[in-house]
Amino acid sequence: MIKMSKKNETVKEIFASCSFSSLGLHSTLCDQLRERLGFEAPTKVQAQAIPVILSGRHVLVNAATGTGKTVAYLAPIINHLQSYSPRIDRSSGTFALVLVPTRELCLQVYEILHKLLHRFHWIVPGYVMGGENRSKEKARLRKGISILVATPGRLLDHLKHTSSFLHTNLRWIIFDEADRILELGFGKEIEEILDILGSRNIGSIGEGNEVSNVKRQNLLLSATLNEKVNHLAKISLETPVLIGLDEKKLPEDKSHVRFGSLESDVKEEVEHPSTTMRSTTEDFKLPAQLVQRYVKVPCGSRLAVLLSILKHLFDTEVSQKLVVFFSTCDAVDFHYSLLSEFQWSPHSQPDMELKQLFLRCKTFRLHGNMKQEDRRTTFGAFKTEKKALLLSTDVAARGLDFPKVKCIIQYDSAGEATEYVHRVGRTARLGERGDSLLFLQPVEMDYLQDLEKHGVSLTEYPLLKVLDSFSLYGQKPRVKKFLTTESHPWILSLQNALESFIIHESKMKKLAKDAFCSWVRAYTAHRGELKRIFTLKKLHLGHVAKSFALKEQPSLVGKSFQKQSKKRKRDQRQKGQSGKWKFPSKTNAK
Numbered sequence: 001m002i003k004m005s006k007k008n009e010t011v012k013e014i015f016a017s018c019s020f021s022s023l024g025l026h027s028t029l030c031d032q033l034r035e036r037l038g039f040e041a042p043t044k045v046q047a048q049a050i051p052v053i054l055s056g057r058h059v060l061v062n063a064a065t066g067t068g069k070t071v072a073y074l075a076p077i078i079n080h081l082q083s084y085s086p087r088i089d090r091s092s093g094t095f096a097l098v099l100v101p102t103r104e105l106c107l108q109v110y111e112i113l114h115k116l117l118h119r120f121h122w123i124v125p126g127y128v129m130g131g132e133n134r135s136k137e138k139a140r141l142r143k144g145i146s147i148l149v150a151t152p153g154r155l156l157d158h159l160k161h162t163s164s165f166l167h168t169n170l171r172w173i174i175f176d177e178a179d180r181i182l183e184l185g186f187g188k189e190i191e192e193i194l195d196i197l198g199s200r201n202i203g204s205i206g207e208g209n210e211v212s213n214v215k216r217q218n219l220l221l222s223a224t225l226n227e228k229v230n231h232l233a234k235i236s237l238e239t240p241v242l243i244g245l246d247e248k249k250l251p252e253d254k255s256h257v258r259f260g261s262l263e264s265d266v267k268e269e270v271e272h273p274s275t276t277m278r279s280t281t282e283d284f285k286l287p288a289q290l291v292q293r294y295v296k297v298p299c300g301s302r303l304a305v306l307l308s309i310l311k312h313l314f315d316t317e318v319s320q321k322l323v324v325f326f327s328t329c330d331a332v333d334f335h336y337s338l339l340s341e342f343q344w345s346p347h348s349q350p351d352m353e354l355k356q357l358f359l360r361c362k363t364f365r366l367h368g369n370m371k372q373e374d375r376r377t378t379f380g381a382f383k384t385e386k387k388a389l390l391l392s393t394d395v396a397a398r399g400l401d402f403p404k405v406k407c408i409i410q411y412d413s414a415g416e417a418t419e420y421v422h423r424v425g426r427t428a429r430l431g432e433r434g435d436s437l438l439f440l441q442p443v444e445m446d447y448l449q450d451l452e453k454h455g456v457s458l459t460e461y462p463l464l465k466v467l468d469s470f471s472l473y474g475q476k477p478r479v480k481k482f483l484t485t486e487s488h489p490w491i492l493s494l495q496n497a498l499e500s501f502i503i504h505e506s507k508m509k510k511l512a513k514d515a516f517c518s519w520v521r522a523y524t525a526h527r528g529e530l531k532r533i534f535t536l537k538k539l540h541l542g543h544v545a546k547s548f549a550l551k552e553q554p555s556l557v558g559k560s561f562q563k564q565s566k567k568r569k570r571d572q573r574q575k576g577q578s579g580k581w582k583f584p585s586k587t588n589a590k
């Protein structure tokens with residue numbers, strides 16, 4: 001009974017008490033929303049944004065993860081386009097452009113668009129993104145795409161080199177996850193795109209140009225907005241309506257002008273990291289029903305604890321769906337192979353050969369170094385699974401809507417509080433229950449205070465209780481005797497089993513070493529205030545190696561790390577990247 005009323009409360013918090021048609025949407029579109037997507041009523045952010053977007057105003061939307069921002073901007077655009085008389089057709093080119101930071105999000109938005117346009121066959125959806133075949137994209141653009149979803153780099157490529165790409169009728173530009181697009185270092189691309197499309201504000205830095213006479217409407221959306229987005233807002237929005245944030249949160253006009261361009265904004269951050277921290281000390285909007293916890297784990301026991309918690313979660317819930325975030329692609333690959341191959345039976349004596357796969361669930365991996373085809377397959381498959389585990393870098397942190405994910409584990413800290421918010425936002429979507437668990441080492445505990453500054457507070461996960469629940473060789477360890485995680489018999493046995501597994505598998509050993517090296521590099525890449533919390537000097541590299549089940553001395557691993565670091569610096573010099581902040585490519589963190 002209590003559960004029911006809590007659910008009703010959450011529903012009340014998320015949904016508006018009106019209908020889609022009362023917001024001014026055409027009845028056929030309302031039917032599509034109901035029949036194709038199963039949406040009966042609008043969410044609150046949809047109820048606020050749809051009428052404003054229909055009115056033609058520029059809009060800046062700040063709303064929590066999983067509250068329905070995608071349809072909040074797609075529905076009014078489709079509504080306008082379907083009403084044009086005479087009807088638009090492919091030869092009219094592109095009317096709306098949706099810019100997103102990642103390929104998976106590009107596909108996701110395209111899929112929703114595709115469903116919504118089912119009864120409006122004359123409005124053509126399409127996408128262009130990195131990793132896809134350029135010539136095929138060119139051919140699709142030549143035929144004409146009415147609403148185009150794109151990642152910035154590939155879009156700019158087509159704007160420059162695909163002469164048949166018609167965009168003189170462009171009316172809308174939408175920046176979905178606007179802050180992330182800029183954080184990924186796409187600032188310069190965005191400026192060029194705005195310039196080519198003539199969508200830079202007249203009166204802002206640079207000239208508005210006369211490419212088109214069509215009235216423009218630009219929209220910016222994210223669950224977290226920062227100073228860089230304010231700058232983008234300044235150069236791309238005209239007297240915007242703010243949804244979900246106060247006027248006072250936007251800096252004065254003068255402070256926008258402080259940065260010459262979005263690109264220089266990125267550089268500014270490298271040189272004076274504290275500016276970013278200062279600008280993001282407002283509270284973030286997190287789903288109210290999300291239960292956030294942290295677990296304090298000594299470095300050398302991290303791997304064994306991760307595996308134990310995963311086992312506990314999959315053993316206790318029949319339909320468990322989980323995402324674990326790592327800092328680098330190599331770390332994802334190592335843990336993926338480990339979980340796919342590691343066999344251990346804690347019930348049989350060590351000398352008996354009765355082994356079984358430690359974790360029995362479907363495991364997927366996702367990161368930016370994977371082939372596009374594999375990324376696409378993983379993305380699609382994890383969506384439909386009921387019981388599965390996804391190991392990912394931050395490529396899955398933004399915007400992705402995997403149904404029924406119950407728990408998010410941040411095994412490696414996200415660093416920036418914004419990324420923490422987006423990672424946990426993959427669960428507890430649209431009023432659903434959800435849990436999140438953040439791994440912290442004892443020396444990293446100050447990170448909790450950093451999150452507190454943004455109104456994010458976490459409670460402690462009962463780790464020892466969970467470890468005590470496992471039985472080892474047919475017996476439960478006696479609880480009170482073992483007070484620390486690292487001396488817990490379960491952890492000791494598991495760690496031993498992991499280390500002997502790695503030492504006997506040369507492929508695994510190589511993966512573990514690579515993962516160790518890139519993990520250390522990523523750890524040193526924390527910026528600003530976070531550098532104080534995540535300091536490599538505070539860590540014992542031997543313990544870090546243990547967290548990759550490596551018995552080797554750190555000096556052995558250190559050599560190859562130094563070799564890799566030198567190579568990286570050389571590559572950067574050759575590419576002339578030294579002053580430019582591009583975190584993902586430097587650290588294998590895509």
Ligand SMILES: Nc1ncnc2c1ncn2[C@@H]1O[C@H](COP(=O)(O)OP(=O)(O)OP(=O)(O)O)[C@@H](O)[C@H]1O
Pocket residue numbers: 038039040041042043046063064065066067068069070071222223398399400401425429430
């Ligand atoms: N009116 C609605 N009724 C029912 N479900 C909805 C409605 N609007 C959106 N949803 C569903 O809610 C989920 C979250 O929507 P969406 O991905 O647009 O959220 P978001 O605010 O963009 O999240 P994020 O900030 O993480 O990108 C999706 O599964 C979507 O299908």
